[in-house]
Amino acid sequence: MNQREQLRITGGTVYDPANAVDGEIRDICIDGGGIVASLPDGAPALDARGMIVMPGGVDIHSHLASSSCNHARRLLPEEHALDPVSAPELLEGYPRRSGTGGTVPSTYTTGYRYAGLGYTTVFDAAVAPIMARHSHAELEDTPCVDGGIFVLMGNDEYLLRQIAAGERERARDYAGWLLGSTGGYAIKIVNPGGIEAWKSGQRNLAGLDDPLATNGVTPRGILETLTGAGNQLGLPHPVHIHCNNLGVPGNAEVTLSSMRALDGQRAHFTHLQFHSYGGPGWKSAAAPIMEYVNGHPEVSVDVGQVMFGPATTITADGPVEYLLHKSSGRKWVNIDIELETGCGIVPFLYKDKAAVSALQWAIGLELFLLSQDPWRVVLSTDHPNGGSFLSYPALIQLLMDRSVRDEQLKQVNPKLLAGSAVADGLSREYTLNEIAIITRAGPARLLGLKHKGHLGVGADADVAIYSKNPDVARMFSSPRYVFKAGQMVVDDGELRRAPTGRRLRLQPEYDDALLPDLQRHFERYSTISFENYPVQGIPDAPLPL
Ligand SMILES: [Zn+2]
Numbered sequence: 001m002n003q004r005e006q007l008r009i010t011g012g013t014v015y016d017p018a019n020a021v022d023g024e025i026r027d028i029c030i031d032g033g034g035i036v037a038s039l040p041d042g043a044p045a046l047d048a049r050g051m052i053v054m055p056g057g058v059d060i061h062s063h064l065a066s067s068s069c070n071h072a073r074r075l076l077p078e079e080h081a082l083d084p085v086s087a088p089e090l091l092e093g094y095p096r097r098s099g100t101g102g103t104v105p106s107t108y109t110t111g112y113r114y115a116g117l118g119y120t121t122v123f124d125a126a127v128a129p130i131m132a133r134h135s136h137a138e139l140e141d142t143p144c145v146d147g148g149i150f151v152l153m154g155n156d157e158y159l160l161r162q163i164a165a166g167e168r169e170r171a172r173d174y175a176g177w178l179l180g181s182t183g184g185y186a187i188k189i190v191n192p193g194g195i196e197a198w199k200s201g202q203r204n205l206a207g208l209d210d211p212l213a214t215n216g217v218t219p220r221g222i223l224e225t226l227t228g229a230g231n232q233l234g235l236p237h238p239v240h241i242h243c244n245n246l247g248v249p250g251n252a253e254v255t256l257s258s259m260r261a262l263d264g265q266r267a268h269f270t271h272l273q274f275h276s277y278g279g280p281g282w283k284s285a286a287a288p289i290m291e292y293v294n295g296h297p298e299v300s301v302d303v304g305q306v307m308f309g310p311a312t313t314i315t316a317d318g319p320v321e322y323l324l325h326k327s328s329g330r331k332w333v334n335i336d337i338e339l340e341t342g343c344g345i346v347p348f349l350y351k352d353k354a355a356v357s358a359l360q361w362a363i364g365l366e367l368f369l370l371s372q373d374p375w376r377v378v379l380s381t382d383h384p385n386g387g388s389f390l391s392y393p394a395l396i397q398l399l400m401d402r403s404v405r406d407e408q409l410k411q412v413n414p415k416l417l418a419g420s421a422v423a424d425g426l427s428r429e430y431t432l433n434e435i436a437i438i439t440r441a442g443p444a445r446l447l448g449l450k451h452k453g454h455l456g457v458g459a460d461a462d463v464a465i466y467s468k469n470p471d472v473a474r475m476f477s478s479p480r481y482v483f484k485a486g487q488m489v490v491d492d493g494e495l496r497r498a499p500t501g502r503r504l505r506l507q508p509e510y511d512d513a514l515l516p517d518l519q520r521h522f523e524r525y526s527t528i529s530f531e532n533y534p535v536q537g538i539p540d541a542p543l544p545l
Pocket residue numbers: 061062063125126271382385
């Protein structure tokens with residue numbers, strides 16, 4: 001089948017929750033790169049009877065295109081030997097690249113594999129501003145998906161100085177300038193203040209009101225400043241928060257305090273599973289966390305599910321990687337990224353026979369199953385931290401099929417599962433419509449992407465079509481057809497085209513009275529000149545705000 005400008009997808013069972021279409025047989029019309037209401041009689045058609053039609057998947061939180069991912073690739077030569085990837089048989093004119101797989105695949109392989117699951121939009125959730133250039137170069141080499149980056153803030157020297165001085169408006173203008181200069185899409189906070197503490201010898205900050213020794217700034221001050229900045233700048237996605245004390249028993253307390261500190265303001269709390277531990281000792285706190293989330297419509301989350309098998313933890317959260325390195329004995333990378341942030345990497349294996357891994361697995365499922373609003377509790381594994389994005393189909397099956405879940409529950413180490421709602425038997429099973437929400441429509445809405453995650457008129461023609469199969473893990477792992485901006489990327493189960501994706505970025509407005517002071521800061525402290533700092537030549541215009 002050739003590339004087509006126009007196509008009518010006929011007779012498929014359509015799941016398009018943003019337009020309240022829940023499993024109805026209807027036609028979807030593609031013209032150019034978008035969805036249209038109708039096509040002239042005689043327009044080319046694709047028979048999708050017996051198939052499920054959904055918008056392309058949208059990954060709100062992944063690590064796929066960053067200097068940190070590249071360090072991870074370098075750290076893991078053994079993965080390259082275990083999972084070499086030959087070039088796909090693409091049609092002429094599309095880049096055919098061999099690569100490496102494993103938990104942190106090479107760029108082209110990442111793009112091919114996302115498309116091979118029916119995903120068409122992906123965000124890298126943690127980019128050091130000074131390394132944004134690198135991320136854009138990697139996204140350029142990641143075909144089939146539209147992509148963007150979340151820019152790390154909250155441990156950077158200039159911002160901390162503004163907060164210490166009570167200069168909240170200047171902090172907001174700086175955030176706006178930084179997003180535009182790096183071609184970013186959202187503000188990301190990782191372990192507010194904790195990375196600066198780690199780099200300056202204070203190790204970490206445990207509580208929301210623990211001050212940094214260097215400047216007295218607290219996690220609360222950072223959260224309040226940047227959340228306010230994101231909302232005042234009118235960003236489509238609110239500030240994206242990785243709370244303090246990731247992975248530490250008892251951390252649900254600081255997670256709930258962080259949510260309460262931002263009460264009434266839009267905020268997104270990421271990989272919530274890693275922040276939902278009761279204490280003392282290891283236990284689930286999914287229930288109180290979800291009680292808060294369910295009761296606060298301004299809060300959204302992605303789960304960060306742990307899936308059993310190999311993973312690679314990659315995070316700006318240096319101190320937690322030190323703990324993981326010490327407890328697992330695995331090799332470790334730690335990098336200070338000069339004035340801005342840090343990076344830690346530890347490869348990891350989640351074993352079902354390991355008590356803590358089993359608890360983490362169960363907590364993630366509890367978060368999903370206790371959620372009352374799938375639009376605000378969306379799917380992620382924090383790829384590759386909780387597991388590869390390739391495990392999404394298996395995760396979908398766990399959510400949709402209680403018998404599969406109960407069977408796996410029998411295999412895991414039960415030692416820490418007392419009091420877990422999953423162990424007590426949560427009978428809920430997600431519907432296909434809910435799966436379409438947590439993997440497509442919901443993330444697109446939370447990201448403020450009006451053209452993504454739905455199949456209404458004016459949407460990008462990103463479409464995933466699956467052959468119906470009672471084994472949903474199989475169904476979601478190999479779509480029959482995938483369209484990216486109207487181009488057929490997967491044809492009859494085979495990747496055939498690998499078009500370059502679009503860059504999703506913003507250029508917020510800010511008061512440029514900020515610039516002289518910022519320039520002085522660069523001249524005094526930075527290894528890169530102020531003029532050379534903004535990334536030039538990023539493809540695609542910024543999206544309108
Ligand atoms: Zn992450």
